[in-house]
Amino acid sequence: MIRVCLLKDLPPGTAVRLDAGVPIAVFNADGDLYAIDDTCTHQDASLADGYLEGCTVECPLHASTFDLRSGKPSGPPAKTAVRTHGAEVRDGVVWVLPSDVPVQAAP
Amino acid sequence: MIGSVTVVGASLAGLSTVRALRSHGYDGRIVVIGAEHHAPYDRPPLSKAFLAGTASESELALLGPDDDGLDVDWRLGVPAAGFDAAERAVTLADGSVVSSDGVVLATGSRARELPGARGLGGVYVLRTLDDAIALKDDLAAGGRLVIVGGGFIGAEVASTARSLGLVVTVVEAMPTPLVGPLGAEMGAVCGALHADHGVHLLTGVGVAGLVGSDRVQAVDLLDGTRLPADIVVVGIGALPNVEWLAHSGLDIAGGVATDASCATTAPGVVAVGDCARAYDVHARRPVRIEHWTHALQQPATAAATLLGASEPYTQLPYFWSEQYGLQVQLAGSRAEGDVVTVVHGSVEERSFVATYERDGRLVAVLGVGATGPFSRWRRSLRAAVAADVALAG
Numbered sequence: 150m151i152r153v154c155l156l157k158d159l160p161p162g163t164a165v166r167l168d169a170g171v172p173i174a175v176f177n178a179d180g181d182l183y184a185i186d187d188t189c190t191h192q193d194a195s196l197a198d199g200y201l202e203g204c205t206v207e208c209p210l211h212a213s214t215f216d217l218r219s220g221k222p223s224g225p226p227a228k229t230a231v232r233t234h235g236a237e238v239r240d241g242v243v244w245v246l247p248s249d250v251p252v253q254a255a256p
Numbered sequence: 257m258i259g260s261v262t263v264v265g266a267s268l269a270g271l272s273t274v275r276a277l278r279s280h281g282y283d284g285r286i287v288v289i290g291a292e293h294h295a296p297y298d299r300p301p302l303s304k305a306f307l308a309g310t311a312s313e314s315e316l317a318l319l320g321p322d323d324d325g326l327d328v329d330w331r332l333g334v335p336a337a338g339f340d341a342a343e344r345a346v347t348l349a350d351g352s353v354v355s356s357d358g359v360v361l362a363t364g365s366r367a368r369e370l371p372g373a374r375g376l377g378g379v380y381v382l383r384t385l386d387d388a389i390a391l392k393d394d395l396a397a398g399g400r401l402v403i404v405g406g407g408f409i410g411a412e413v414a415s416t417a418r419s420l421g422l423v424v425t426v427v428e429a430m431p432t433p434l435v436g437p438l439g440a441e442m443g444a445v446c447g448a449l450h451a452d453h454g455v456h457l458l459t460g461v462g463v464a465g466l467v468g469s470d471r472v473q474a475v476d477l478l479d480g481t482r483l484p485a486d487i488v489v490v491g492i493g494a495l496p497n498v499e500w501l502a503h504s505g506l507d508i509a510g511g512v513a514t515d516a517s518c519a520t521t522a523p524g525v526v527a528v529g530d531c532a533r534a535y536d537v538h539a540r541r542p543v544r545i546e547h548w549t550h551a552l553q554q555p556a557t558a559a560a561t562l563l564g565a566s567e568p569y570t571q572l573p574y575f576w577s578e579q580y581g582l583q584v585q586l587a588g589s590r591a592e593g594d595v596v597t598v599v600h601g602s603v604e605e606r607s608f609v610a611t612y613e614r615d616g617r618l619v620a621v622l623g624v625g626a627t628g629p630f631s632r633w634r635r636s637l638r639a640a641v642a643a644d645v646a647l648a649g
Contacts, residue, residue, distance in 0.1 A: 162635050192305070198628035201635065209583060209627035211300065212549055212576065224552060225268075226298050228320040 153236075153243040164206075166197040169247050173234055176217055178204050183217035184234035184245045186252065191227040258357035258524065259284040261562065262346055264336045265362030266290025267299070269529025269551040271318055273360045274326055276559035286328050287354055289346065291335035291363070294385055295319055300548055302388040303412035304578050307395070308419060316385065336363065339504040341522035358524045358562045361501070361512050362555075365494035365530035365546060370404060370463065377471035379488045382409055391489065395420055399486030402426075402475045404463050406433030406447065408577045409491035414455050415579045425456040425483055427463060427475065437575075437586065441596050442610060442622055445603050446584060452606070453580045494546055496531045509533075511544040516568035518558035526558040537568050538641065539589055547575040572641060574634070582606060583627050587634045588620030588641070600629045609633050617644060 153159070153167055153175050164176045172187035174197035183204070187195050194210035201207075204217045213227030220233040235246030261277060263270045266288050274286055290296075297316040305311035331348070338347035345355040367381035380391045391413075395401070401417050403410045406428030414424050426433075434443035450457040461481070466488060467474040475483045498508040506520050507513035511533030518526040518534060527534075529551040533544040550573065557569040577584040594612040601608035609629045612620035618640040623630025 198631060200631040209631060225318055
């Protein structure tokens, strides 16, 4: 488990980027926490800088959308999923459990 | 319940309508007619990564593994030539006729051309993959590039060509580029990016004509200047592809007229994307929008309408551009007279967010080189507009 930040420092509608070997983006989607790989599978861009709407983040570069719950692309141009990671709150602190699935190369 | 649908147009809006129909549970026949011989592909990279050589043709493909179940009868490479809206019968250029219970008009737009430029070598517009392949080959030889039009296509091609080492001049007829989408103040800021990167920007001067017999040699300006040119790219806007609907009985002035739910005046006929002029609930008037995101999102509404719903499309406009390594993003609808304020970063550092306000209300947000802060302001805009709609409702 990696300590991310205090929950009060990650209010609803915001995201934070975390260096865990590969960068991980942690989102507070209207109260629910999600963690996914930060780098878009289409081209090099940080999804933590993306536009959050419901459980979907839109890449700031080319507007690919990803479902935060599954990591799957829900809109073009991305075709490959990002990995999801565990995210939880304990005593007001946000923690991430990085996935042990290898990173998949973009097609 | 309809049992057959014809989608006229095989680009993002047409494909997105097909996906939306299937995700709504429609399992009838779908025929997609496309003027180009290519399967659906993504156009934004044509002026950027594809032109620069960092994205391949195969990476532009819009169809992916998730589309295997779409079950579409593709008719590519033959444009639609005529339409009988009452019979919902599409006539193709080869004379064949496709009739169905529902029809989706998604024929997009095409690049405006410079009068008299057709047939002259070295002169390009940029709209299709074939346009981009031809331009890319020519840019590889290097030389002097003159771009007619300082809009987003012109600016993106200037940026890409500069990175490839060409000597680039942009000619803009208005005193400031991008006045329409960004307003004069922010248009000037984006126009200044050219000089930052060694591209010459000439403003307030129109083009008199092109010089050359087989191949272009120069561009003559209305002030008498002659700009030597090895390659010319014309980026002076787009026109809706609606001429094929001239005898359809539909209103096609400035795009196919629809209500806020994408319905035309003909039962069972909807229009989406660049070719449509839909009533916009935010602007409170019909508008034709050429943005990629619009072509992606509006089809969900059109598909639902075709299947019997009548919900209005309410998404806020959004578009982006990439110039000189900077992301330029605009959400919302700005208009002349809006008050512009830089709310994050600084214009001088080329990293900022600016807001547009009208009567004290937030109506649009612009970001340049500031993707994270822009995304948060875009959320604020969405909340502000939702509150306004609730008050108005």
